[in-house]
Amino acid sequence: MIRAVLDTNVLLAALRSRQGASFEIISRYRQGEFSLLVSNTVLSEYDEVLKREGPSFGITTAIVNRYLDALCAGADAFPTSSFWKPSLPDADDEAFAQLALEAKVGYLVTFNQRHFPAERLPAVKVVSPKEFLHVLQSIVP
Secondary structure (H helix, E strand, C coil): CCCCEECCCHHHHHHHHCCCCHHHHHHHHHHHHHHHECCHHHHHHHHHHHHHHHHHHCCCCHHHHHHHHHHHHHHHCCCCCCCCCCCCCCCCHHHHHHHHHHCCCEEECCCCCHHHHCCCCCCCCECCCHHHHHHHHHHHC
């Protein structure tokens, strides 16, 4: 089974529109086509960003809470260590990189691939939502 970490921007894009790769990825996750990994730090980032950005396009706190509850219901929780040395251009991305590396997932899905340099995440494929959707489609059409 493919294991992945989704950056907050993927969740936000899926909430904004039912069109596009991000929404399709969430739909495929709900159908059990890949495993989503989360940590407490990643969930905190999801919660903070979605609640901050959601109102600008009609998403309430209650909707965000239900959305995150649904995501977490099928997600695999992974306890990250306290031995992480930050080194990414954006400090808010550290939790995603740490989770992806420590949980040994195959993919980190983000719209900001340049924020996750390959030399920092050598064992993880950092891909766009469109690229990840192609991976999923090649396995389960």
